[in-house]
Amino acid sequence: MSLQKITRLPSARLLTSIHLLQHQQLLLPSIPPRSAPRRAVTQGEYRRPGQPKEDKLPWQNVNFDLWKGLGGIKKHFTLLKKEFFERWVGPEGKPILEHMLEQNRLVWEFRGPESLEEWVVSSDKEIGGHSEAYLKLGKNNNTCFLYGTLSSTPPRDGETRYSGYCSMRSKQPLASFDRKKHHDWTSFNTLHLRVRGDGRPWMINLATETYFSHQKDDVYCYFLYTRGGPYWQDVKIPFSKFFLTHRGRLQDDQHHAWLDKVNTVGFTLGDKADGPFQLEIDYIGVCKDFAHTEEFAYEMYKKNPEV
Structure with missing residues (x-):
């Protein structure tokens, strides 16, 4: 019944009609107001399709072991004592004259099982791929042997389109109380390797400390071409040859690698050639090559060109 008809009725019928309208409104189901869905303030970690969800509370992953805690305290105070006395000797515990005249430095040398604990091996198997990578000591426990199988078949998750990589990366060095510790290679200009491969091209990655959070995936890369065969090859790669990438994509704005805070060094294989590798x-080091005078090998854009 419309309002115009209600106003034309007598007073008694008008009250009856109003009462009927109120009774009909009470019988109607209540419709809640529409509201837009709200996102949680804290988002959980990304979980790939097909992986089960972990229904564990945050403190259930913590190991509350008293003896392990006491051992960790002893370890960190030992490192703190070492750092304190090294500062009185010189940079990195060496006399200042030896540090200034140093031309070669051996960073990683694989001479036992404890040397492999400084490295991490990964592959696309972590995201559902089929590649496999393993790390072990070579003959006579004097070398590092990285082997496995590369497969470019993507996982069937409806999201990943490309796959097929295996990598080996050094761990982030830590000081006392799990503070970050960096490699300072400003006195050197060349990366020196002694390797023996199977003829595949490898990508050498240098990850340095960044000043902004959106640069955490910036990596300096260069190719290592192995000859294959039974003979070793000494490879010297100048740091000026490394180019800047972000999540595997080459960047237009190139600049020299920051060698004062190098975090990790890695080797990545992704040549799309399925099969064993x-x-x-033998060792990884840095050296000072006085014959190499190049500052940077790639074109640098001038933001404010000279007139």
Whole structure:
């Protein structure tokens, strides 16, 4: 009944009609107001399709072991004592004259099982791929032997389109109380390797400390071409040859690698050639090549060009 008809009725019928309208409104189901869905303030970690969800509380992953805690305290105070006395000797515990005249430095040398604990091996198997990578000591426990199988078949998750990589990366060095510790290679200009491969091209990655959070995936890369065969090859790669990438994409704005805070060094294989692979490494070091005078090998854009 419309309002115009209600106003034309007598007073008694008008009250009856109003009462009927109120009774009909009470019988109607209540419709809640529409509201837009709200996102949670804290988002959980990304979980790939097909992986089960972990229904564990945050403190259930913590190991409350008294003896392990006491051992960790002893370890960190030992490192703190070492750092304190090294500062009185010189940079990195060396006399200042030796540090200034140093031309070669051996960073990683694989001479026992404890040397492999400084490295981490990963592959696309972590995201559902089929590649496999393993790390072990070579003959006579004097080399590092990285081997496995590369497969470019993507996982069937409806999201990943490309796959097929295996990598080996050094761990982030830590000081006392799990503070970050960096490699300072400003006195050197060349990366020196002694390797023996199977003819595949490898990508060498240098990850440095960044000043902004959106640069955490910036990596300096260069190619390592192995000859294959039974003979070792000494490879010297100048740091000026490394180019800047972000999540595997080459950047237009290139600049020299920051060698004062190097975090990790890695080797990545992704040449899309399915099959077995192997790479044997004797040592990894840095050196000062006085014959190399190049500052940077790639074109640099001038933001404010000279007139």
